[in-house]
Amino acid sequence: MYYNCRFLNFAIEKYNVKRKQFGTVQESDINYFKSILSEERVLTDENDVLPFNIDWIKNCRGQSKVVLKPRNTEEVSKIIKYCNDKHLAVCPQGGNTGLVGGSVPVFDEVVLCLGLLNKIISLDEISGVLICEAGCILESLDTYVRERNLIMPLDLGAKGTCQIGGNASTNAGGLRLLRYGNLHGSILGIEAVKADGTVIDCLTTMKKDNTGYHLKHLFIGSEGTLGIVTKVSINCPVLPKAVTVGFFGVKDFQSVLKLYESAKLSLGEILSAFEMADFNAINSSVTNLNLPNPIDEYPFYVLVETHGSDEGHDAEKLNRFLDKEMESGLIIDGTVTSEPAKMQTIWNLRESIAGSSLTRGYVFKYDVSIPLGNYYDLVPMLRKKLGNKALDVYGYGHIGDSNIHINIVVPEYTKEIGSQIEPYVFEEVSKLNGSISAEHGVGFRKPQYIHYSKIESALDLMRELKTLMDPKGILNPYKVLPEK
Amino acid sequence: MYYNCRFLNFAIEKYNVKRKQFGTVQESDINYFKSILSEERVLTDENDVLPFNIDWIKNCRGQSKVVLKPRNTEEVSKIIKYCNDKHLAVCPQGGNTGLVGGSVPVFDEVVLCLGLLNKIISLDEISGVLICEAGCILESLDTYVRERNLIMPLDLGAKGTCQIGGNASTNAGGLRLLRYGNLHGSILGIEAVKADGTVIDCLTTMKKDNTGYHLKHLFIGSEGTLGIVTKVSINCPVLPKAVTVGFFGVKDFQSVLKLYESAKLSLGEILSAFEMADFNAINSSVTNLNLPNPIDEYPFYVLVETHGSDEGHDAEKLNRFLDKEMESGLIIDGTVTSEPAKMQTIWNLRESIAGSSLTRGYVFKYDVSIPLGNYYDLVPMLRKKLGNKALDVYGYGHIGDSNIHINIVVPEYTKEIGSQIEPYVFEEVSKLNGSISAEHGVGFRKPQYIHYSKIESALDLMRELKTLMDPKGILNPYKVLPEK
Incomplete structure (x- = not known):
C-alpha cells in the first residue's frame, strides 16, 4: 500500500511552507539515538521510514529520514532533550489516524513514534480510574476495561489504530461525547515531556485535585506542540448492561431539532448518541457501498442510541419516545433494536458515510x-x-x-x-x-484558517505559551499556530 | 456581624508574609476609578470596605482601603490595565465563600468585586448552553435554568452566595461531580481579562472546538492569579424528572466501598451522589444541631441519590439495590424516599456536618x-x-x-x-x-503545602505561567504559588 505512496507529492510542494532553521540529522545523532534506544529502535531505511512520512488520508507526505521508537518516558525525555540541545525538530506520532496532517513530518523532522509505550499501568476497578502509557491503542484499552465492567469514555471510528496519547493530544471527541463528556473532563492526570526534556508528572488519579494550575490541559488538544504526552490517567464509566439503537425517518431539519429536544427529555440519562444524516449522506452509503437501509427513504435520518443499566426500562423509555413522536408526526417511520447485529447494521450505515x-x-x-x-x-x-x-x-x-x-x-x-x-x-x-x-x-492543514474561530488576542496568548514551553520551536513545527 | 470583625487579627499577623513592592492607592487613583465607574461604585468608607476584607470563615482579614464594583468587562479591563500600569495589586472577589483565604486581600490590594457583572446573556434551550456574566449567583442561575427543564452542572453548600465566576476560578466541585463531571468538562467557553487588561474572548458555546490551545483552562482553577473571569458559557444537563434519596447504615468502611461498587453497577446512569459519613460525623449534626436521624446509629452511613427521567424505573432500581444489599448484609438498615421534605431532612443531616x-x-x-x-x-x-x-x-x-x-x-x-x-x-x-x-x-493558606501534591518541575512550570500571564504579579498576590 505504501509502495504507491512513493509517488505522492511532498506536502511542501502542495502547501507553501518554508523549512525553518533547524539542524539536520547527522550520523553522530543517529549513533546517539542508537546508544540510548538500541539499533532496532532507530529506523533509517527508506522503506521503514516511508509509512511514518504519510498521513492516513494520503494528503500529506513529509521527508523524515529517521524514526525513533522509545519504550518509556525516560527514553522520550533523553531524545527530546538531545533534539532541543541540537536544535533538531521533532514530530511526535501516535496511531497516525489524524485528518489534518498533524501527525506526519513536513520536512525532515525526527519522527518520535510513541507506539512502544504501550503498557497498562493500573486500573482501580472501584473508582474506574485507568492509568496507561500513551501508545496504548484505544480499542485495546476498551477491551481491557470492558472485561472489568467499565468502558473507555470515548469512542471513534479509528479506535482500532489510534492511541490514547494521540487522543489526549488532539482532544479527540467522537460518537458519545454527548453522554460521557470531553477529554478535558475525563482525563484526570497526564505525564508529559517538555521541549527541554523535563518530565511533568501530573499523573494523579484523583477526580478532585485543586492544588495549583491545572497543567494537564496544556497538553490536551495542543497536538504535540507544547509537550509529548507519555502517560494518562483516565476516568472510565460503568459498562452499560443494555444498549438500544433507534433509526428514524424525519421530514425536515426542524423536525430533527425538535426530536433532539424531545429525546433529551424522554430519554434523559440513558441517551448516549443522537446522530443525524440527510438523505444524500445515507444514500451515499447505500448506493456506493451497497449497504442496506432498514427503513424507507426520507429527507433526514436520526440515529438514537441508549446506554443503560436495565434493558426493560430502557426499551420502555425508547418505545414510549417512539410512540409519542410517531403520533406527533416528528418521526415518520422508524425501527428500534437491541440485537447486536441489527444495531451494527445501523451504525455501519452511519459510520460509512465518511468514506462512501x-x-x-x-x-x-x-x-x-x-x-x-x-x-x-x-x-x-x-x-x-x-x-x-x-x-x-x-x-x-x-x-x-x-x-x-x-x-x-x-x-x-x-x-x-x-x-x-x-x-x-x-x-x-x-x-x-x-x-x-x-x-x-x-x-498542518488549517493554521491559516484558525483566525475564523479564534480572535487575535487569543492567538497571541497561544504564541506566548508556545514560546514559553518550547522556545526553540522544535515540537511539531509548522502545525497549529499560523505564522504572525 | 461584621462589627465584631474589627477585632479580628490581620492575616499578616497570623501568617508570616511580607508585603511586596506594589504601589499604594493614592487620591489620584481613586479619582481615576471614580471617573470610569462613577462615585457610588468606588467604596472607600471603612465600614463599607470591611466585609470585603474578611473571609467567610473569619480566618483571614486584609487591609484593603478600596473596593471597585465594575459593571461590565470593559470596566474590568480598564481597571486592571490601570492597576498594572501603576503597579497596584488587585484581589478579585466573587461571592467570598472560599475556605482558604483566596478571595480576600492580604495587605492593601484593590478589591475587585465582580458582583455587578450579573447578567444572564443567553440560554439555548435545545443544546442546554447558558452564557452569563461572572457575578451571577449559582442558585439564581439554577433557578433560571430549572424553569427551562435544565439544571446547573454543579451544586454546593454555598450556592446561595457563591458566583459562577468564582466557581470557575476555583474549579468548584461539589456534591454531584460524580454524575455531571467537573468544570473543565462543563464550561465550554470563558471570557477573561489578563493582567495587562487584554480581554481574552474564548466564549464559544460549542461542545467541540479544536482550534488551537484550549486557553479557558488557564483560568479555570487558577484562583484569579492568571486572569479575571468575566463571562462563562456552560453546559447545563437536563432537569431530572425524578429524584430519590436513600440513607443507609453500614457496619464498616470496607462495606461502604463494596456498596459503592454495587451502586455503580445497579444504579449506573441514575446515580447522582454517593456520600459517606462516619458515626461521629452524623452524631455531630444530631447532637450539636438537634437534627433528626431517620435511622438508628451505625458505624458508617451512606447517602445515595438518584437523578432520572422516570420515577417508577428509578424507584425500582433503588429498591432492587436496597433489597439485594440488605440481603447481602452490606446494608444493615436503611430508608428510601422521594418525598421532597424527607429528602431534605437527609441532605440537611449530611450538609450540616461541616458547621456542626x-x-x-x-x-x-x-x-x-x-x-x-x-x-x-x-x-x-x-x-x-x-x-x-x-x-x-x-x-x-x-x-x-x-x-x-x-x-x-x-x-x-x-x-x-x-x-x-x-x-x-x-x-x-x-x-x-x-x-x-x-x-x-x-x-492564601496552603501555598506552603502545595509541594505535598505537586512535584517541583510542575511548580516551576506554574511559576513560568504566572510570569508569562502576569509579569508584575498584580493579580491576587500571595496566593496559590509558594515563594521559590
Whole structure:
C-alpha cells in the first residue's frame, strides 16, 4: 500500500511552507539515538521510514529520514532533550489516524513514534480510574476495561489504530461525547515531556485535585506542540448492561431539532448518541457501498442510541419516545433494536458515510461546529452556490455536540472549485459563531484558517505559551499556530 | 456581624508574609476609578470596605482601603490595565465563600468585586448552553435554568452566595461531580481579562472546538492569579424528572466501598451522589444541631441519590439495590424516599456536618482526596495520634470523587496541637498519592503545602505561567504559588 505512496507529492510542494532553521540529522545523532534506544529502535531505511512520512488520508507526505521508537518516558525525555540541545525538530506520532496532517513530518523532522509505550499501568476497578502509557491503542484499552465492567469514555471510528496519547493530544471527541463528556473532563492526570526534556508528572488519579494550575490541559488538544504526552490517567464509566439503537425517518431539519429536544427529555440519562444524516449522506452509503437501509427513504435520518443499566426500562423509555413522536408526526417511520447485529447494521450505515464517496471523485470534507439553530444552514447554501459543479453535497453528524460533517463531492480537484469553497465555508461558520474544526484539530492543514474561530488576542496568548514551553520551536513545527 | 470583625487579627499577623513592592492607592487613583465607574461604585468608607476584607470563615482579614464594583468587562479591563500600569495589586472577589483565604486581600490590594457583572446573556434551550456574566449567583442561575427543564452542572453548600465566576476560578466541585463531571468538562467557553487588561474572548458555546490551545483552562482553577473571569458559557444537563434519596447504615468502611461498587453497577446512569459519613460525623449534626436521624446509629452511613427521567424505573432500581444489599448484609438498615421534605431532612443531616462542631471549640478542617482503597485511613490514624487531646475526629465526604473531609475538634487552638496535625496530615495524604486540597483550592493558606501534591518541575512550570500571564504579579498576590 505504501509502495504507491512513493509517488505522492511532498506536502511542501502542495502547501507553501518554508523549512525553518533547524539542524539536520547527522550520523553522530543517529549513533546517539542508537546508544540510548538500541539499533532496532532507530529506523533509517527508506522503506521503514516511508509509512511514518504519510498521513492516513494520503494528503500529506513529509521527508523524515529517521524514526525513533522509545519504550518509556525516560527514553522520550533523553531524545527530546538531545533534539532541543541540537536544535533538531521533532514530530511526535501516535496511531497516525489524524485528518489534518498533524501527525506526519513536513520536512525532515525526527519522527518520535510513541507506539512502544504501550503498557497498562493500573486500573482501580472501584473508582474506574485507568492509568496507561500513551501508545496504548484505544480499542485495546476498551477491551481491557470492558472485561472489568467499565468502558473507555470515548469512542471513534479509528479506535482500532489510534492511541490514547494521540487522543489526549488532539482532544479527540467522537460518537458519545454527548453522554460521557470531553477529554478535558475525563482525563484526570497526564505525564508529559517538555521541549527541554523535563518530565511533568501530573499523573494523579484523583477526580478532585485543586492544588495549583491545572497543567494537564496544556497538553490536551495542543497536538504535540507544547509537550509529548507519555502517560494518562483516565476516568472510565460503568459498562452499560443494555444498549438500544433507534433509526428514524424525519421530514425536515426542524423536525430533527425538535426530536433532539424531545429525546433529551424522554430519554434523559440513558441517551448516549443522537446522530443525524440527510438523505444524500445515507444514500451515499447505500448506493456506493451497497449497504442496506432498514427503513424507507426520507429527507433526514436520526440515529438514537441508549446506554443503560436495565434493558426493560430502557426499551420502555425508547418505545414510549417512539410512540409519542410517531403520533406527533416528528418521526415518520422508524425501527428500534437491541440485537447486536441489527444495531451494527445501523451504525455501519452511519459510520460509512465518511468514506462512501471517495471513489466518485474528489471530496472536500469539513468538520465544523455550528449552533443548533443554524446547524444545517451551510448544506443548502453550498448546494445553491456550487450548483452542478458539485456531484453531491451532504451533511451528517453529532447533533448532541452541535458538530456537523459536510462533504462536497466534485468530479476532480481543481483550484477553481477549491477557491469557491474555501474560505467561504470558514467565513460562514465564523459568521454563525461556530468552530471551523470541531474534532479534527488544526494540524498542518488549517493554521491559516484558525483566525475564523479564534480572535487575535487569543492567538497571541497561544504564541506566548508556545514560546514559553518550547522556545526553540522544535515540537511539531509548522502545525497549529499560523505564522504572525 | 461584621462589627465584631474589627477585632479580628490581620492575616499578616497570623501568617508570616511580607508585603511586596506594589504601589499604594493614592487620591489620584481613586479619582481615576471614580471617573470610569462613577462615585457610588468606588467604596472607600471603612465600614463599607470591611466585609470585603474578611473571609467567610473569619480566618483571614486584609487591609484593603478600596473596593471597585465594575459593571461590565470593559470596566474590568480598564481597571486592571490601570492597576498594572501603576503597579497596584488587585484581589478579585466573587461571592467570598472560599475556605482558604483566596478571595480576600492580604495587605492593601484593590478589591475587585465582580458582583455587578450579573447578567444572564443567553440560554439555548435545545443544546442546554447558558452564557452569563461572572457575578451571577449559582442558585439564581439554577433557578433560571430549572424553569427551562435544565439544571446547573454543579451544586454546593454555598450556592446561595457563591458566583459562577468564582466557581470557575476555583474549579468548584461539589456534591454531584460524580454524575455531571467537573468544570473543565462543563464550561465550554470563558471570557477573561489578563493582567495587562487584554480581554481574552474564548466564549464559544460549542461542545467541540479544536482550534488551537484550549486557553479557558488557564483560568479555570487558577484562583484569579492568571486572569479575571468575566463571562462563562456552560453546559447545563437536563432537569431530572425524578429524584430519590436513600440513607443507609453500614457496619464498616470496607462495606461502604463494596456498596459503592454495587451502586455503580445497579444504579449506573441514575446515580447522582454517593456520600459517606462516619458515626461521629452524623452524631455531630444530631447532637450539636438537634437534627433528626431517620435511622438508628451505625458505624458508617451512606447517602445515595438518584437523578432520572422516570420515577417508577428509578424507584425500582433503588429498591432492587436496597433489597439485594440488605440481603447481602452490606446494608444493615436503611430508608428510601422521594418525598421532597424527607429528602431534605437527609441532605440537611449530611450538609450540616461541616458547621456542626464550630461551637464546641476550634476545628481543624481538611479537604483531601485519597485513592479509595485508603480513603478512610487517616481518620483512625489521627484518632490514635491525638488521643484525648482531640474532642472529636471524624470523616465524611464524596466517595464517588475520592474526596474526604476530615474535621478535628479540639478545645481551643494551640500551636502545639497544630504542629501535631500539620504537616502530618499533608505528609500522609502525599504518601497515599492523594491531593492535599481536593475542592477548596490553595488560596492564601496552603501555598506552603502545595509541594505535598505537586512535584517541583510542575511548580516551576506554574511559576513560568504566572510570569508569562502576569509579569508584575498584580493579580491576587500571595496566593496559590509558594515563594521559590
